[in-house]
Amino acid sequence: MKYAADILHHLKELYEENSRHERFTAVKELMTSHMRDATLFREHGFRMIGLIEKLSGLDIALPHELSVDLLLLSPKYAADILHHLKELYGENSRHERFTAVKELMMSRMRDATLFREHGFRMIGLIEKLSGLDIALPHELSVDLLLLSLPTAFLTPLWSTST
Structure with missing residues (x-):
């Protein structure tokens, strides 16, 4: 004790x-x-x-x-x-989203590329953004696709719409 x-x-x-x-x-x-x-x-x-x-x-x-x-x-x-x-x-990194947006915004149709191939590529990029939780309004998607085309493609479009 x-x-x-x-x-x-x-x-x-x-x-x-x-x-x-x-x-x-x-x-x-x-x-x-x-x-x-x-x-x-x-x-x-x-x-x-x-x-x-x-x-x-x-x-x-x-x-x-x-x-x-x-x-x-x-x-x-x-x-x-x-x-x-x-x-x-999100599960996807900021870098991945930035790269996808940059690729979409900088895309231009090359002279040797078929319109159909370029259209599918642009639609694929827009869908990729959607998968990364960046939903573009339909009108903006169409405008981005049109902006990626050479001027020679746009002239007939605008002349028929007026």
Whole structure:
């Protein structure tokens, strides 16, 4: 009994009365924290950051990499981040959308190309944009197709419409 009392006395001296319990509780809460289904991932992230800062205030400074790993450790949290990023940016990258728009806007019919081939190519590019969640109005699609044609093709179109 005296041995246990001595250990307790020394622990109290080293860690003060409640600080060891606070540290243990904070570490346990951080390690066992899981994101609840109804919680927004941002709220969970703030909670985790608060726990990491609480540990820092209790003289347990975690390296930045470990803090990030602990934050992303929860599979639900990581899945929600991925879900929200997909909502914001779609499954396709910004670069892919930019490249498709650029290709459509810069397309011009070459002299040796048949009108039919060029038309199918332009329709394919417009459908590609649609697949990347960029829906062009029908009139704009037609105008882009017409703009990609040489002037020689447009002159007969405009002269018959007036």
